[in-house]
């Protein structure tokens with residue numbers, strides 16, 4: 001059996017960012033499941049994401065099933081959920097819409113962590129929706145019952161809550177096409193393109209999300225949108241141009257600009 005030390009050495013040589021951590025998790029997974037440790041290490045050497053190899057990604061309190069065809073949820077998105085929970089008003093059954101929901105990381109976390117929020121999750125990719133439904137099925141019953149899944153473009157669903165939503169949240173695609181060479185092999189080769197690319201300045205989908213939110217939100221409702229660490233000024237400008245007020249930008253736990261919030265005026 002390959003040792004953690006040898007696996008870590010090979011992963012480091014292959015350019016993996018956290019070789020010791022990945023080596024430990026892969027060998028632990030092999031021991032727990034009977035999978036071939038050599039095959040797992042070789043796949044990670046070829047830069048298949050760790051989460052695809054072990055089959056899940058930890059995100060806040062959830063273990064989300066992930067694999068080919070769905071974006072792997074990132075730790076930096078966890079603070080976005082905090083912002084949503086902080087913006088949910090203190091009334092029974094607040095409404096939250098998660099646009100571009102992927103595996104369900106944000107929307108399912110809100111349903112899991114809030115005792116009564118009703119959550120609409122909207123995702124355009126059929127494969128991503130399959131992973132999302134699987135993750136929804138793993139939530140406790142009362143949380144599951146408060147979630148509606150829409151396999152649709154962000155502009156097409158939900159159709160029955162215009163002007164009634166308390167919080168719209170999104171972690172949309174936001175990588176600019178010219179940033180292609182800055183993206184790690186795990187991301188470029190294994191996260192779906194539809195989850196990443198968003199036009200020349202990376203703001204194409206953020207612009208659509210902001211427009212859509214102005215329709216969905218009730219007066220006083222809040223929009224929360226994740227962006228890249230290079231969009232800490234341009235994303236708030238999109239919010240302000242759409243007429244949102246109290247617009248502010250926020251840092252993630254590593255101190256980088258990460259998401260914008262704004263309010264629909266009353």
Ligand SMILES: C[S@@+](CC[C@H](N)C(=O)[O-])C[C@H]1O[C@@H](n2cnc3c(N)ncnc32)[C@H](O)[C@@H]1O
Nearest residue numbers: 071073100101102105124125153154171173195
């Ligand atoms: C960066 S991923 C984020 C996924 C998830 N929210 C998360 O934080 O892990 C963006 C997601 O948006 C979806 N998407 C892209 N364009 C969309 C559109 N026009 N309407 C709905 N979903 C879209 C992609 O398929 C992908 O799952």
